[in-house]
Amino acid sequence: MARRHDATAPDATFDLVGRLAEPGVTPASGTAVALVVEVALSLITKAASRSAATWAGSGGVLAQADNLRERVLRSGDAVELSYVAAMEALAGESGEGVLEERLRSAVEALLDLATQAETTAELAAETSTGCDPAHRADATIAALFCDAAVRACAHLVELNLTTTPDDRSTGELRLMIESVRASTSRALSE
Amino acid sequence: MSAEAEVVVSLVARCRSGDQDAWAQLVRMYSRYVFAICQQGFRLSDADAEDVFQDVFVRVYEHLNDIRDDASMRAWIGQVTRRLCLDRLRAAKRSPVTEDEWEAPDPDDALERVELAMDVDRMMAELSENCAEILDRFFRRDESYAVIGNALSIPAGTIASRISRCLRRLRELLEGRPKSTQPSGET
Numbered sequence: 001m002a003r004r005h006d007a008t009a010p011d012a013t014f015d016l017v018g019r020l021a022e023p024g025v026t027p028a029s030g031t032a033v034a035l036v037v038e039v040a041l042s043l044i045t046k047a048a049s050r051s052a053a054t055w056a057g058s059g060g061v062l063a064q065a066d067n068l069r070e071r072v073l074r075s076g077d078a079v080e081l082s083y084v085a086a087m088e089a090l091a092g093e094s095g096e097g098v099l100e101e102r103l104r105s106a107v108e109a110l111l112d113l114a115t116q117a118e119t120t121a122e123l124a125a126e127t128s129t130g131c132d133p134a135h136r137a138d139a140t141i142a143a144l145f146c147d148a149a150v151r152a153c154a155h156l157v158e159l160n161l162t163t164t165p166d167d168r169s170t171g172e173l174r175l176m177i178e179s180v181r182a183s184t185s186r187a188l189s190e
Numbered sequence: 191m192s193a194e195a196e197v198v199v200s201l202v203a204r205c206r207s208g209d210q211d212a213w214a215q216l217v218r219m220y221s222r223y224v225f226a227i228c229q230q231g232f233r234l235s236d237a238d239a240e241d242v243f244q245d246v247f248v249r250v251y252e253h254l255n256d257i258r259d260d261a262s263m264r265a266w267i268g269q270v271t272r273r274l275c276l277d278r279l280r281a282a283k284r285s286p287v288t289e290d291e292w293e294a295p296d297p298d299d300a301l302e303r304v305e306l307a308m309d310v311d312r313m314m315a316e317l318s319e320n321c322a323e324i325l326d327r328f329f330r331r332d333e334s335y336a337v338i339g340n341a342l343s344i345p346a347g348t349i350a351s352r353i354s355r356c357l358r359r360l361r362e363l364l365e366g367r368p369k370s371t372q373p374s375g376e377t
Contacts, residue, residue, distance in 0.1 A: 016222070056354075056358065057351060057354040057355075059354070059357065059358070059361070060350075060351075060353055060354020060355070060356075060357040060358065061350070061354060063329075063353075063357055064328070064350060064353055064354075066230050066231055067328065067329055067332075069226055069230050070223075070226060070227070070230075070231070071332055073222055073223050073226050074223070074264065077219060077220075077223070077264075081197045081198075081219075084197060085196060085197055115334045115336075116334075118334065118335075118336065119334045119335050119336070122335050122346065122347060122349070122350055123350050125347070126350035126351055126354075130351075179336065179346070182347075183347075186347070
């Protein structure tokens with residue numbers, strides 16, 4: 001059987017940043033946020049792995065970062081797909097009930113991504129506390145990226161909520177913003 | 191059905207009817223996920239990850255008509271990818287290649303991960319209830335630190351370090367080493 005996917009692999013995997021600039025509907029902001037959290041996880045991995053000789057907790061951090069990376073990939077895809085579905089509904093191909101449901105799905109996907117960013121920020125703070133001080137900056141920057149990611153998710157949720165009023169999501173996000181701010185402060189104070 | 195599932199089901203249906211664009215979109219959608227499992231999860235080299243990537247999507251293409259639940263495509267692709275990564279690591283263990291042929295990952299590290307995955311059920315039972323629950327919630331149920339903290343009445347800011355300690359204990363059990371001094375009582 002011919003391998004029909006040869007042309008897509010390098011593009012999809014290594015050129016996401018380039019594709020973000022293209023005029024298509026996706027990838028868009030939500031995907032960019034997921035990418036930022038992935039970058040944060042890579043920085044955490046770098047700081048932890050370079051501290052392995054002096055920090056007993058480095059292996060645990062690496063395992064947690066691996067797990068979170070898979071969650072973020074999953075979450076980023078869900079954000080992108082739910083956005084496409086919402087845009088299709090907005091274009092008038094579905095009824096109002098479907099539109100509301102798809103916007104709700106888009107919000108849920110963003111909440112999940114924000115949750116992963118919040119958890120990653122805490123892992124960054126933990127790494128900043130325990131890692132070799134020579135590599136602390138990587139962990140601190142990771143926390144700052146996550147701070148930005150949670151705020152970005154909150155903004156995107158606000159945009160979606162213009163047609164589906166729901167205080168629960170904004171309340172959850174407010175708590176996440178506070179939580180990630182505390183993690184970032186901890187990382188910065190080391 | 192979630193919006194993601196709806197899109198996937200629609201894509202798979204188009205793939206089955208021979209729509210090349212749909213196939214390209216499906217591969218693009220899951221390619222980063224597959225590479226992440228290969229490279230981050232199993233530490234395969236770029237060349238091995240590329241081979242596994244090819245094999246995964248050949249298998250997906252060949253079995254498109256056999257998939258019972260299209261909405262579960264991601265889970266199925268993840269499962270296929272992990273299995274092929276394990277095969278690749280086992281093959282590497284049986285037939286070591288030269289440096290010219292293969293940019294080898296650290297075999298100890300990679301195989302340790304595989305063995306950990308295979309033995310984890312047995313070893314989890316030997317951990318303390320607290321440790322087993324924290325690891326189960328984080329690694330199997332994909333819960334956040336905040337959710338774990340709320341459920342177990344533990345500050346969320348301490349979960350990451352507790353997980354690390356529990357993993358160290360798990361590693362000790364796997365390696366059959368004597369129990370070390372535990373500072374937190376998590377074991």
